[in-house]
Amino acid sequence: AQSVTQLDSQVPVFEEAPVELRCNYSSSVSVYLFWYVQYPNQGLQLLLKYLSGSTLVKGINGFEAEFNKSQTSFHLRKPSVHISDTAEYFCAADNTDKLIFGTGTRLQVFP
Amino acid sequence: DTEVTQTPKHLVMGMTNKKSLKCEQHMGHRAMYWYKQKAKKPPELMFVYSYEKLSINESVPSRFSPECPNSSLLNLHLHALQPEDSALYLCASSHTEGQANYGYTFGSGTRLTVV
Numbered sequence: 001a002q003s004v005t006q007l008d009s010q011v012p013v014f015e016e017a018p019v020e021l022r023c024n025y026s027s028s029v030s031v032y033l034f035w036y037v038q039y040p041n042q043g044l045q046l047l048l049k050y051l052s053g054s055t056l057v058k059g060i061n062g063f064e065a066e067f068n069k070s071q072t073s074f075h076l077r078k079p080s081v082h083i084s085d086t087a088e089y090f091c092a093a094d095n096t097d098k099l100i101f102g103t104g105t106r107l108q109v110f111p
Numbered sequence: 112d113t114e115v116t117q118t119p120k121h122l123v124m125g126m127t128n129k130k131s132l133k134c135e136q137h138m139g140h141r142a143m144y145w146y147k148q149k150a151k152k153p154p155e156l157m158f159v160y161s162y163e164k165l166s167i168n169e170s171v172p173s174r175f176s177p178e179c180p181n182s183s184l185l186n187l188h189l190h191a192l193q194p195e196d197s198a199l200y201l202c203a204s205s206h207t208e209g210q211a212n213y214g215y216t217f218g219s220g221t222r223l224t225v226v
Contacts (some may be wrong), residue, residue, distance in 0.1 A: 032214075034214065034215070041222070042219055042220070043199075043201055043217045043218050043219035043220045044201065044203075044217040045217070046215070046216070046217075049214050051213065090153055090154075094215075098156055098159070098167065099144075099156070099215055101154055102153065103152075103153055104151075104152075104153050
């Protein structure tokens with residue numbers, strides 16, 4: 001069965017510091033991987049996606065992620081965070097017609 | 112148009128009421144989804160429609176009844192809900208081509224409170 005693991009439920013970081021949000025997936029077949037951001041009382045916004053090709057994927061708002069097949073990981077990174085990046089981040093995987101979410105990581109950016 | 116529009120944004124209903132949630136997209140997507148999200152939890156899949164036919168029902172109670180009148184619209188009919196059904200209900204759509212899925216677009220959700 002396919003699953004997505006986000007080991008960090010919360011990540012506190014100071015403004016302008018770099019951040020990495022970790023995501024691991026388990027699957028015996030090719031997967032499509034996504035990172036979504038959810039601001040309070042809002043829906044989900046797509047940050048970036050990996051479907052195929054280059055393993056380094058660049059997304060919106062300065063975020064990027066690297067697909068690592070050998071480590072079954074898809075970690076999200078940003079070199080310098082802003083207060084406005086405070087939100088919930090979900091990693092998700094899809095290899096059929098279903099999108100499976102990780103449990104989410106709360107990124108809290110402090111001034 | 113690259114959005115999924117959900118109405119209403121907020122809904123308060125009693126346990127004996129009947130109400131409907133509406134979702135609309137004009138991106139030509141042929142798959143549409145309903146998700147339920149409780150506070151501080153990830154979205155949970157409820158239903159999937161593919162080419163206007165129900166393809167997945169994740170064992171959702173019958174008090175939730177989905178409907179796909181056409182390729183642009185998805186409704187969720189609610190009847191005799193319980194307070195524990197209070198949640199954010201998210202609609203999503205995707206363009207599916209063969210085995211490739213080019214990503215999902217989510218609406219901003221309907222915040223449902225059952226009293």
